[in-house]
Amino acid sequence: MAVPSGDRAITSRPASLAAASARELTKVYGSGQTTVEALKGVSVAFGKGEFTAIMGPSGSGKSTLMHCLAGLDTASSGIVTIGATELTGLSDKKMTRLRRDRIGFVFQSFNLVPTLTARENITLPLDIAGRRVDPDWFDLVTDRLGLTDRLRHRPSELSGGQVQRVACARALVGRPEIVFGDEPTGNLDSRSSSEVMSILRASVDEFEQTVVIVTHDAHAAGYADRVIFLADGHIVSDQRGLTPDDIYDYMKHLDDPQQPARVN
Numbered sequence: 001m002a003v004p005s006g007d008r009a010i011t012s013r014p015a016s017l018a019a020a021s022a023r024e025l026t027k028v029y030g031s032g033q034t035t036v037e038a039l040k041g042v043s044v045a046f047g048k049g050e051f052t053a054i055m056g057p058s059g060s061g062k063s064t065l066m067h068c069l070a071g072l073d074t075a076s077s078g079i080v081t082i083g084a085t086e087l088t089g090l091s092d093k094k095m096t097r098l099r100r101d102r103i104g105f106v107f108q109s110f111n112l113v114p115t116l117t118a119r120e121n122i123t124l125p126l127d128i129a130g131r132r133v134d135p136d137w138f139d140l141v142t143d144r145l146g147l148t149d150r151l152r153h154r155p156s157e158l159s160g161g162q163v164q165r166v167a168c169a170r171a172l173v174g175r176p177e178i179v180f181g182d183e184p185t186g187n188l189d190s191r192s193s194s195e196v197m198s199i200l201r202a203s204v205d206e207f208e209q210t211v212v213i214v215t216h217d218a219h220a221a222g223y224a225d226r227v228i229f230l231a232d233g234h235i236v237s238d239q240r241g242l243t244p245d246d247i248y249d250y251m252k253h254l255d256d257p258q259q260p261a262r263v264n
């Protein structure tokens, strides 16, 4: 398995090419004494065909940012776009259609359906949407994910890594504009975790997919082109070409500012 290297630095892309963006995003939970400001004015754009990892200490706002970007939660203020579509003000029906047709999800909480085979789970979102499954693309994705001989199995007959690969295939098979992953390697051992990250990497390199993940894992984040660090509801660092060691150091620095950071 290739070890991620830090030599994938690429230059910024024009905002007009953004697959998704947030502008001055704020999110406030609760009211009165229990108010929590989870996002305090976050602005960021994700270039098409780019792989971004969002990192930061627990409670820094990572999941909130991803959920707002993916139309799973609404921001308190600010603007979110997917492609040219502004999410603010979309009706529930339009939002559901946008999530279904234009976004792929690799979320721990979005489990596979236990009674369906791997194949049926992978095509389920397209089947629900009444969209045709492109057989060549299905074969390519499942072959690349090493699932060809597992397609008749039900989730209970698959390993944790295979389940997560099925979740990746399900996210990729509809060729969404953007794939969001919330801790896509969360419960996996290091081998399965590397497999899933290589696949997301390959989907960017080979299929020009745009991928944004939230992760606590510096090794996983080392597969990304770009790493965004959040702390206390703000973006505190946005860098390309980091190695897992750079990322690990910076995470230590965020947890304890006395620790020097090799990158800033």
Ligand SMILES: Nc1ncnc2c1ncn2[C@@H]1O[C@H](COP(=O)(O)OP(=O)(O)OP(=O)(O)O)[C@@H](O)[C@H]1O
Residues within 6 Å of the ligand: 029, 030, 036, 037, 038, 056, 057, 058, 059, 060, 061, 062, 063, 064, 065
């Ligand atoms: N539904 C909610 N109601 C109230 N507060 C919330 C809610 N969801 C998140 N928060 C608070 O918002 C802040 C940001 O939470 P968020 O889950 O985005 O952080 P995170 O960086 O993803 O954390 P973790 O790494 O632990 O998953 C935290 O203080 C959290 O307690």
